[in-house]
Amino acid sequence: MKFFIDTANLDQIKEAQDLGVLDGVTTNPSLMAKEGISGKENILQHYKDICEIVDGDVSAEVIATDFDTMVKEGEELAALHDQIIVKIPMIKDGIKAIKYFSDKGIKTNCTLVFSAGQALLAAKAGATYVSPFIGRLDDISSDGLSLISEIRLIYDNYGFATEILAASVRHTMHVIDCAKIGADVMTGPLSSIEGLLKHPLTDIGLEKFLADYKKTNG
Ligand code: E4P
Numbered sequence: 001m002k003f004f005i006d007t008a009n010l011d012q013i014k015e016a017q018d019l020g021v022l023d024g025v026t027t028n029p030s031l032m033a034k035e036g037i038s039g040k041e042n043i044l045q046h047y048k049d050i051c052e053i054v055d056g057d058v059s060a061e062v063i064a065t066d067f068d069t070m071v072k073e074g075e076e077l078a079a080l081h082d083q084i085i086v087k088i089p090m091i092k093d094g095i096k097a098i099k100y101f102s103d104k105g106i107k108t109n110c111t112l113v114f115s116a117g118q119a120l121l122a123a124k125a126g127a128t129y130v131s132p133f134i135g136r137l138d139d140i141s142s143d144g145l146s147l148i149s150e151i152r153l154i155y156d157n158y159g160f161a162t163e164i165l166a167a168s169v170r171h172t173m174h175v176i177d178c179a180k181i182g183a184d185v186m187t188g189p190l191s192s193i194e195g196l197l198k199h200p201l202t203d204i205g206l207e208k209f210l211a212d213y214k215k216t217n218g
Helices: 010-019 029-034 040-053 067-080 092-103 116-125 134-139 144-158 172-181 190-197 200-217
Strands: 002-006 024-026 057-061 084-089 108-113 129-132 163-166 185-188
Touching: 002 010, 002 190, 010 040, 010 190, 024 185, 040 057, 040 067, 057 108, 067 084, 067 092, 084 092, 092 108, 092 116, 108 116, 116 129, 116 144, 129 144, 134 144, 134 172, 144 163, 144 172, 172 185, 172 190, 185 190
Parallel strands: 002 024, 002 185, 024 057, 057 084, 084 108, 108 129, 129 163, 163 185
Antiparallel strands: none
């Protein structure tokens, strides 16, 4: 399972990269705004800065919603760095754009996916990644993890190469459950990755080992 971090914060990306288990980064316009990144030049530079830190795929989202402008924006993003994945929303023109990029060998991430039907379309269009937003489904009393299971079944039935990128992961149990179901990738906050480290018996055990060592070695 690949681990992506879902942030545009360079310090957090560095911290996750230093841990040695990071496979990529996902961003979106809200995450960029949260870091105060605005203006085309600054936004493009920020994507390049992220690519310099992380050794893996970096999703950069188009803002346009019509095919022609999506293609223009996506080509500009893809030309920034070979790690860039063009993130495209699940709308009609988005599917056309994913097909266009797929035919040109440019990698894409189909975002804002909330149903198995949408995921099927994204795979048919040749998306590299499909991003079902599990946390946002949970937020409205729907079952995000069931959606991952449905997509896994459909993709396995037909051998689609599109990778299931479980997005809107909110906490560590989401990560573990997605791993059990067979999501190819998860993207979440640093806390959802660091939470995997924690167990009280590890802390108690380590304390005892160190105390016993100290008793005999001073
Ligand atoms: C996915 O790529 C999105 O950036 C993200 O996972 C959305 O998460 P949120 O629902 O926590 O905003």
